[in-house]
Amino acid sequence: MKNIIVKANAGALTNFEVLDLLNSRGASKDTTRVIASETVSRSEYKVYDYLMETAASTQTRDSVTKFSDKCKGFKLAKAEILNIINLRPSSDVELTPILERPDEREIDIEGILALVQELLPPLPTLEAHKENEQEETEDGEQPNMETSV
């Protein structure tokens, strides 16, 4: 069967938009879903599971639109804005691999990070990670549970 591609690229989608699409079809984190669901297929669920672990799972349409509007002042390429929304970098070292030749273009890294902090919701698993880090640290910091005695 020959299929004709009318438009190979009819628009880029952020992870959030794809997650939104799957949510509107009825995807959920319920464990009985894979057997019961008629509207969301198994392979779509794999995408859903992946996206729920990324920044997209805590984002809202409002925050994503506001963020890309405000990004216009930072001289970023569309692909870079998309990448920032998808990854939600919270530090210099997380933002730099996304940008192409940041030094030559005089990009305001601090400004972008501040905007991310202000407009995009934090990552979903960040809290769980931080708790693990505290327990393993050698500085003698006590995990929260022990101090509440």
Add this chain to the structure above:
Amino acid sequence: MFCLSELEDTVRVPPSDLNLPLEVAIKKALQKLFLDKVLSIGLCVAIYGIKSIEGGFVLPGDGAATYKVVFRIVVFRPFVGEVIAAKFKESDSNGLRLTLGFFEDVYVPAPLIPTPNRCEPDPYNRNQMRWVWKYGDDEFIIDDSCQQIKFRVENISYPPVPTERAEDAKPFAPMVVTGTIDDDGLGPVSWWEACAPISDDED
């Protein structure tokens, strides 16, 4: 990493589905045809929506109705230079293999792993090799314990379907993404959580 693509195709709705509302039946047929398949534009992940349906003719000798449908699909096609978070899948002497759950053919070849490094047989898994990065006095192991590994896309290739294959060859991958973890902020996320304060001092 996702984008929309518009396609036009001839879709056959089997007689058993003809009692369903037309859009539902066509969507079902489209899903069967395209979902989880690799086209020249990438991996088809979901049907976004149907734009137009034409036809509905029943061809002689066939009980099914044939429609000409214009529709949009969501395609996984990362762009070169994009940074993506993935999980560790396996590693061997050629390099690492990472997975995104729905897409498992992300390869980081040995030259794109930060140097100096070494490859050693994995003590926990006899068939695998393990990669270790040496930075200063510390050694960082790349294996299953890494929660998330960030890589940057270097290249996407669509190898042609092989006509002959050896018995024990890996399952054929129609779409292969090659990535690098050799840069600031790339590689296992845990490497950089500890490093963030150090980079501030250097500035």
